[in-house]
Amino acid sequence: MSQPVVGVLALQGDVREHQRMLAEVGAASTPVRTPDELDAVDALVLPGGESTTMWRLARTFGLLEPLRQRVAGGLPVYGSCAGMILLADRIEGGVAGQETVGGMDITVRRNAFGRQVDSFEADLDFPALSEPERPLHAVFIRAPWVEKVGDGVDVLARVATADGTGNIVAVRQGRLLATSFHPELTADARVHALFLDIVKEA
Numbered sequence: 511m512s513q514p515v516v517g518v519l520a521l522q523g524d525v526r527e528h529q530r531m532l533a534e535v536g537a538a539s540t541p542v543r544t545p546d547e548l549d550a551v552d553a554l555v556l557p558g559g560e561s562t563t564m565w566r567l568a569r570t571f572g573l574l575e576p577l578r579q580r581v582a583g584g585l586p587v588y589g590s591c592a593g594m595i596l597l598a599d600r601i602e603g604g605v606a607g608q609e610t611v612g613g614m615d616i617t618v619r620r621n622a623f624g625r626q627v628d629s630f631e632a633d634l635d636f637p638a639l640s641e642p643e644r645p646l647h648a649v650f651i652r653a654p655w656v657e658k659v660g661d662g663v664d665v666l667a668r669v670a671t672a673d674g675t676g677n678i679v680a681v682r683q684g685r686l687l688a689t690s691f692h693p694e695l696t697a698d699a700r701v702h703a704l705f706l707d708i709v710k711e712a
């Protein structure tokens with residue numbers, strides 16, 4: 511694929527910030543709000559925002575089933591924060607009846623870091639990125655974490671916890687990539703560069 515076009519789901523959330531990051535790593539991008547627009551893209555970013563709102567809007571716009579079909583068909587997708595929740599096969603702490611797009615064999619806990627810590631920043635060890643020795647500065651906003659991963663899922667990064675085990679905050683399963691945090695709110699484009707590599711491999 512020479513010139514892939516990356517869609518950014520534009521129902522709600524930080525769409526423009528992702529488009530800016532994609533431009534920085536040399537990828538063309540376009541907002542996606544309709545099934546036709548989804549059909550036209552080679553890859554997709556599910557931005558951060560509010561997963562319950564995005565789920566309801568995706569249903570209203572008739573996008574939920576088309577999204578599931580494209581993921582099942584091998585579409586490369588990167589989900590950040592609420593986008594990670596949308597990619598998860600299972601969620602904990604969702605609202606009643608909350609559905610996801612799914613595709614990743616992970617269990618994600620919403621608002622996992624607790625109300626007292628609405629947002630925080632941390633430097634992560636993220637060896638799958640370019641310049642692997644340079645930590646990634648990560649911004650977490652009412653973030654989920656990954657509670658359980660299936661066999662086919664690679665854990666890419668954890669955030670340190672007091673007991674030293676670390677909570678999983680970045681995962682990859684085939685062409686699906688997800689982070690609990692928001693790289694689009696920093697100046698470091700390496701996560702988007704990793705996603706573009708996955709898109710080009712596809």
Ligand SMILES: NC(=O)CC[C@H](N)C(=O)O
Nearest residue numbers: 558559560561591592652
């Ligand atoms: N920054 C975010 O994307 C927050 C995610 C939000 N807590 C949710 O459940 O969707």
